[in-house]
Amino acid sequence: MMYPERERGVALVLVMFLTSLLSVLAASMMFLSQTETYASMNYKLMSQARYGAEAGVERAANFLFDPLQYAKPGTVVSDPLSNYDYSGSPVKYPAVNGAPVVISTMSGVASNYPVQAVITAFNNAAHGSLTAGNSTINYTTKATLIAMQTFDPYGGAASGTPGVVQTWQITSDGSLSGGRTATVEVVAIAEQPVWPANSYGAFATANICGALYFHGNVTIDSFDSSGLTGATPPTLQNSGGNVGTNGNLDVQGSVSVNGNLYTPRTGVGACSANAVDALSTTGSATVNGSMVQLPGPVKYPTPALPSPLPPTTSVSITGASGACATLGFTGATSGWCTTSGSGSNQKVTIDSGGAPIPLGNVSLGSQVTLEITAHATPAQVVNLNSLDLSGGGTFAVKATASNQSVLVNLVGKNADGTDMTTVMDFGGNSGGRFANTSSCSGCSMFDASMLQFVYAGTGDITLRGTSQAAATVYAPNATVNFNGTADLYGSILGRTVTNGGNANIHYDRRLSRDFYVEGAQMFSAFTWKRF
Numbered sequence: 001m002m003y004p005e006r007e008r009g010v011a012l013v014l015v016m017f018l019t020s021l022l023s024v025l026a027a028s029m030m031f032l033s034q035t036e037t038y039a040s041m042n043y044k045l046m047s048q049a050r051y052g053a054e055a056g057v058e059r060a061a062n063f064l065f066d067p068l069q070y071a072k073p074g075t076v077v078s079d080p081l082s083n084y085d086y087s088g089s090p091v092k093y094p095a096v097n098g099a100p101v102v103i104s105t106m107s108g109v110a111s112n113y114p115v116q117a118v119i120t121a122f123n124n125a126a127h128g129s130l131t132a133g134n135s136t137i138n139y140t141t142k143a144t145l146i147a148m149q150t151f152d153p154y155g156g157a158a159s160g161t162p163g164v165v166q167t168w169q170i171t172s173d174g175s176l177s178g179g180r181t182a183t184v185e186v187v188a189i190a191e192q193p194v195w196p197a198n199s200y201g202a203f204a205t206a207n208i209c210g211a212l213y214f215h216g217n218v219t220i221d222s223f224d225s226s227g228l229t230g231a232t233p234p235t236l237q238n239s240g241g242n243v244g245t246n247g248n249l250d251v252q253g254s255v256s257v258n259g260n261l262y263t264p265r266t267g268v269g270a271c272s273a274n275a276v277d278a279l280s281t282t283g284s285a286t287v288n289g290s291m292v293q294l295p296g297p298v299k300y301p302t303p304a305l306p307s308p309l310p311p312t313t314s315v316s317i318t319g320a321s322g323a324c325a326t327l328g329f330t331g332a333t334s335g336w337c338t339t340s341g342s343g344s345n346q347k348v349t350i351d352s353g354g355a356p357i358p359l360g361n362v363s364l365g366s367q368v369t370l371e372i373t374a375h376a377t378p379a380q381v382v383n384l385n386s387l388d389l390s391g392g393g394t395f396a397v398k399a400t401a402s403n404q405s406v407l408v409n410l411v412g413k414n415a416d417g418t419d420m421t422t423v424m425d426f427g428g429n430s431g432g433r434f435a436n437t438s439s440c441s442g443c444s445m446f447d448a449s450m451l452q453f454v455y456a457g458t459g460d461i462t463l464r465g466t467s468q469a470a471a472t473v474y475a476p477n478a479t480v481n482f483n484g485t486a487d488l489y490g491s492i493l494g495r496t497v498t499n500g501g502n503a504n505i506h507y508d509r510r511l512s513r514d515f516y517v518e519g520a521q522m523f524s525a526f527t528w529k530r531f
Contacts, residue, residue: 048137050174051174052184053173053174054174055128056172057172057186057190059126059128060143061190063125064143064166065190072164074164079118084114091148100144101145104141104142111123126140126141127141139175141172142170144168146167146168147166149166152378153301153303165519167190168190169188170187170189174186185530190523191521191523191524195519196515197511200243201491202491203300203492204246205298205476207276208247208248209280212250213250213498214251214499215250215253215499216499216501217253219255219258220256220506221504222236222240225444225446225449225489226510229402230443234444238258241259241505242259242262243260244261246297246298248277249280251282253283258289260291261292262292263291263293264293264295264296264297265277278293298520300517301476306383308358310360311358312414313361315363316363316365317348317362318365320339320340320348323339327348336352343367344366345367347371350373351373352380357372360386362384363393364393366391369396370395372398375404379405379452380405381407384408386412387425388425390426402447404443404450405450408452410423410424412455419457422460423455423459424455425460425461445470446489448510451471453471454474455475457475458479461473471489476494477495478495479494480494482497482501487503487505488504488505490507491507491511
């Protein structure tokens with residue numbers, strides 16, 4: 001039997017139940033929507049705070065790696081290396097209970113850098129604020145010196161200043177204040193490594209077509225002068241003859257590069273100013289190794305000028321007689337210079353006992369060899385304003401041991417202080433030449449470290465070697481031309497490098513172990529966290 005009257009009101013209960021369910025769903029959706037809104041807002045605030053912290057890291061790194069803002073220890077009198085204990089990590093400041101060296105703009109973190117001017121400058125540079133819409137992002141930083149290394153920079157003997165590279169741990173806090181706050185901490189390692197100064201057979205720093213230009217009958221290969229003595233010729237290898245440029249390598253004729261090509265550029269073919277590619281070839285020219293793309297342009301530091309600068313007077317030496325006085329060796333330095341030989345074999349030998357040798361604008365005739373006596377660590381320094389061998393003269397080194405060398409600092413200044421157009425000219429096929437000593441007991445005539453030409457300016461350098469010419473050329477801003485038919489055992493670095501004759505370049509691999517420069521600054525680690 002059915003009792004309809006007992007089911008009265010069920011519809012109302014069901015309606016109320018469904019209404020409650022829908023209300024709960026609606027509330028859940030509203031809560032979820034609000035949660036997503038808050039999550040998006042929090043992410044936005046966190047991202048803004050992080051970007052602010054990263055800005056602080058960049059500002060601190062820019063300060064520490066800019067020599068115009070921050071002078072490294074040991075490079076200025078006011079901040080000697082003796083202020084620091086850099087035998088371990090972190091670097092410590094012995095005068096403050098051996099505490100780690102810290103520069104800080106953070107509240108509650110005190111700076112203890114030995115030079116107050118650096119603390120003040122860092123405080124001005126490494127904290128500030130950014131505007132993001134209606135919000136203001138503040139950042140503060142601290143930098144802890146976790147490692148420091150000194151070395152003898154290539155060409156550093158000119159100034160007597162040591163090379164210094166540092167590794168800093170930079171900590172930066174980015175924060176937003178207001179109704180909703182956010183704070184993010186970013187920690188980065190900013191470092192500057194030491195790089196080989198001569199790691200290529202030839203390298204051109206210019207970012208242009210034909211920055212490296214090889215044509216004629218040319219081979220680039222390599223050898224290692226370690227262990228060689230006397231006139232024993234090296235064993236050449238059809239590998240390791242690496243070349244590099246920030247621009248394009250243009251090879252024409254019969255050219256064989258027995259190594260890799262390193263460049264930040266890509267592509268092979270025609271090169272134009274608006275589309276600089278990596279390699280252009282014509283004829284039987286080949287690169288037998290790989291084409292390696294660099295992550296960015298390679299920057300080689302400009303070497304320091306010697307102090308004091310050499311004279312700018314011009315002297316012409318056509319014979320040994322009277323040459324010493326003409327070169328300026330009189331009085332206390334008269335014993336530095338001796339002469340020998342006659343006829344077409346006249347020699348002027350300079351031995352200062354290791355003291356820097358100042359020479360002006362020197363021009364040598366075809367009958368004269370100017371010979372510099374090498375010395376051990378440090379290298380014998382010759383501060384030479386310019387050298388002209390277009391008349392057929394010879395510039396040579398006299399060495400008796402494997403650890404002896406001559407470093408020629410080419411200055412290239414006119415009397416009014418402007419730069420000379422040509423700083424070193426060995427002439428064409430009938431011009432002058434450079435060579436290591438004709439007698440080398442205990443050392444190798446093919447040791448490229450024995451004769452080093454270092455030049456900071458933008459003038460022209462024209463080279464021509466002998467059958468046993470071994471040398472390095474480090475001139476990152478100069479135009480370098482290599483002429484003649486005689487080979488070079490060593491390395492050439494210039495803004496542009498042109499090999500326009502039939503002279504091969506044999507790269508001495510030991511150079512990559514002997515000479516160093518400050519490398520590019522970089523970040524090697526990066527972490528972050530929110531508070």
